[in-house]
Amino acid sequence: MHDLLFQGRVVTTSAVLEEGWVAVDDGRISRLGQGTAPAARRVEDHGDALILPGAIDAQVHSRSQKGQEDFLWSTRAAAAGGVTTIADMPYDDGFLVSTADKLRQKAREAGEQARVDFALWGTIAPDDGPLHIPDMARAGACGFKFSTFGTDPVRFPRIPPDLLAACFEAVARTGLIAGVHNEDDELVRARINAVIRSGITDWRAHGLSRPALAETLAMAQIYETAAGTGCSAHVVHCSVARGYALCESYRRQGFDTTVEACIHYLVLDEEHDVARLGGRAKINPPIRPRAEVEGIWAHLAAGNVTIVSTDHVSWSQSRKSDPVMLKNASGAPGLEVLYPLLLTELSRRDLCLSNAARLLAENPARLFRLTAGKGGLSPGRDADITIARRESRQYDPTASGHAFADWSPYAGRELDWRIAATWLRGQQIFDGQSVSAEPGTGRFICPDRPSGRQ
Structure with a gap:
C-alpha cells in the first residue's frame, strides 16, 4: 500500500508510458510502471494528462x-510553471556571490523565501582569482559561473583567458562544472561602437552589435580551455546553430563539454519578435533570425542540446522600454511558462515529449551533480512531479x-499546454490556480559528492 499514486501519461527520459503510474512513499518515488497500478492510500488520476518530472531551471x-x-x-512563478528546482545565478544587484560566506548568506536568505528547492551558482571577483573556489564548493555551490564579456567590472566582470584557465583548473579539482557566458569581449565592443557610429538605434542595433561570430569565438576559447585543464565546461546559452556543432565536436573528442538552449532561442526570432517587441526582447546573446532558430531545433532533435533553461530575470518595465535599443537591460522572465512553451513546440514539431523530461530534468540534474535526489522520474528520487494537460x-x-x-x-x-499541478517532494504546491507553498518550503540543494567536498 503506497502513500500516493499518480496515474496518467508518464513521461520518462526514453518514452511516454500510456496508462502509466508513479508510486510515491515518504516524499520519494518508489516505482513506476504501465498498466495495472498498485494500491495506494491516495490516488491522483489525471487521465490523459502528462505526468512529468518537476523541471530544474x-x-x-x-x-x-x-x-x-x-x-x-x-x-512562486516556478511552482506555477512546474519548475521544482531553480539554480540561481551569482550576479545579484550589489552582492557578488564570490566567497563561501556570501554563498552561505544567500542560501540562508533564499531559504527563508523559497517556495521550491534551489541550488546556487558561485563566481569569483577577478582580484581574488580562484582563491575561494574550493571553499565555495564545500559550502554547496552547484557550479561556477564566469564570463568572457564584461557587462560590469564589479557586478558581472570579464574573466580574461589566463585567469579563466586558472579558475577552470580550480573548478576541475572540485568535480563541479564551469559555466561561461560566451561572447568575445573585443569583438562585441568594436561592433557596439560601429553600430553607434552608424546611427542605428532601433531593434536592429542589438543583433548588429553582437554577431554570431562573437559567440563561436568565445565558445572555441571556452572549450579549448576545458580541453587544456580537464574541467567540465558548460556554455550557459547559445543562440547560433554552429555553437552546438562545436560542443558536439569536442564531446566526440572525449571532453566533457555541454551547451544550453534558453527557451527564447527556441521560440522567438529576430525578424518577427525582436522587431515587434524592441527592448522587451533584448537578451544577451541576442535572439537570432528564424534560420538560426530552426538550426538549433535540428540540433535538439539530434541530441546535441544538453539542457533548456529560461535565463529568467524580471526587470521593471522602465528598464526594458527605451526606444534606443542598446540602452535597455538584457533578459526576460520565463519561469511560469517554460514547460508550456517547450511542450507546445515539441508537440507541433512531432518530437517526442521525452525530450522535455531529458532537457528540463534529467540533464540539469546530471550537470549539477544532483541525481541522488533530482532528475527524471526514477525510484529513489524526490517526488517532484508536474502535471500538464492539453489546453489551447x-x-x-x-x-x-x-x-x-x-x-x-x-x-x-x-500555447497548447497548461500546468495543472505541481508537487514538491510528494507535497502539492500548485493546483492549477493557486500556489500553496509557503515561503521557506524550498530547500537548499547541494551537489551529491563533488571531489574535495568536506
Missing part, C-alpha cells in the same frame, strides 16, 4: 534588480498573479 536571476523579484516571487490558450503574464513582472516577450503567444 539551470539559469535564474532572482536578485538582478533591487526592489524587484527576489526568491519570494521567482519561486493565449499566454497573459498578468492573469495568474504568480509572475512578478507584468510583461513578457511571450505575452499573447498561443
Whole structure:
C-alpha cells in the first residue's frame, strides 16, 4: 500500500508510458510502471494528462534588480510553471556571490523565501582569482559561473583567458562544472561602437552589435580551455546553430563539454519578435533570425542540446522600454511558462515529449551533480512531479498573479499546454490556480559528492 499514486501519461527520459503510474512513499518515488497500478492510500488520476518530472531551471536571476523579484516571487512563478528546482545565478544587484560566506548568506536568505528547492551558482571577483573556489564548493555551490564579456567590472566582470584557465583548473579539482557566458569581449565592443557610429538605434542595433561570430569565438576559447585543464565546461546559452556543432565536436573528442538552449532561442526570432517587441526582447546573446532558430531545433532533435533553461530575470518595465535599443537591460522572465512553451513546440514539431523530461530534468540534474535526489522520474528520487494537460490558450503574464513582472516577450503567444499541478517532494504546491507553498518550503540543494567536498 503506497502513500500516493499518480496515474496518467508518464513521461520518462526514453518514452511516454500510456496508462502509466508513479508510486510515491515518504516524499520519494518508489516505482513506476504501465498498466495495472498498485494500491495506494491516495490516488491522483489525471487521465490523459502528462505526468512529468518537476523541471530544474539551470539559469535564474532572482536578485538582478533591487526592489524587484527576489526568491519570494521567482519561486512562486516556478511552482506555477512546474519548475521544482531553480539554480540561481551569482550576479545579484550589489552582492557578488564570490566567497563561501556570501554563498552561505544567500542560501540562508533564499531559504527563508523559497517556495521550491534551489541550488546556487558561485563566481569569483577577478582580484581574488580562484582563491575561494574550493571553499565555495564545500559550502554547496552547484557550479561556477564566469564570463568572457564584461557587462560590469564589479557586478558581472570579464574573466580574461589566463585567469579563466586558472579558475577552470580550480573548478576541475572540485568535480563541479564551469559555466561561461560566451561572447568575445573585443569583438562585441568594436561592433557596439560601429553600430553607434552608424546611427542605428532601433531593434536592429542589438543583433548588429553582437554577431554570431562573437559567440563561436568565445565558445572555441571556452572549450579549448576545458580541453587544456580537464574541467567540465558548460556554455550557459547559445543562440547560433554552429555553437552546438562545436560542443558536439569536442564531446566526440572525449571532453566533457555541454551547451544550453534558453527557451527564447527556441521560440522567438529576430525578424518577427525582436522587431515587434524592441527592448522587451533584448537578451544577451541576442535572439537570432528564424534560420538560426530552426538550426538549433535540428540540433535538439539530434541530441546535441544538453539542457533548456529560461535565463529568467524580471526587470521593471522602465528598464526594458527605451526606444534606443542598446540602452535597455538584457533578459526576460520565463519561469511560469517554460514547460508550456517547450511542450507546445515539441508537440507541433512531432518530437517526442521525452525530450522535455531529458532537457528540463534529467540533464540539469546530471550537470549539477544532483541525481541522488533530482532528475527524471526514477525510484529513489524526490517526488517532484508536474502535471500538464492539453489546453489551447493565449499566454497573459498578468492573469495568474504568480509572475512578478507584468510583461513578457511571450505575452499573447498561443500555447497548447497548461500546468495543472505541481508537487514538491510528494507535497502539492500548485493546483492549477493557486500556489500553496509557503515561503521557506524550498530547500537548499547541494551537489551529491563533488571531489574535495568536506
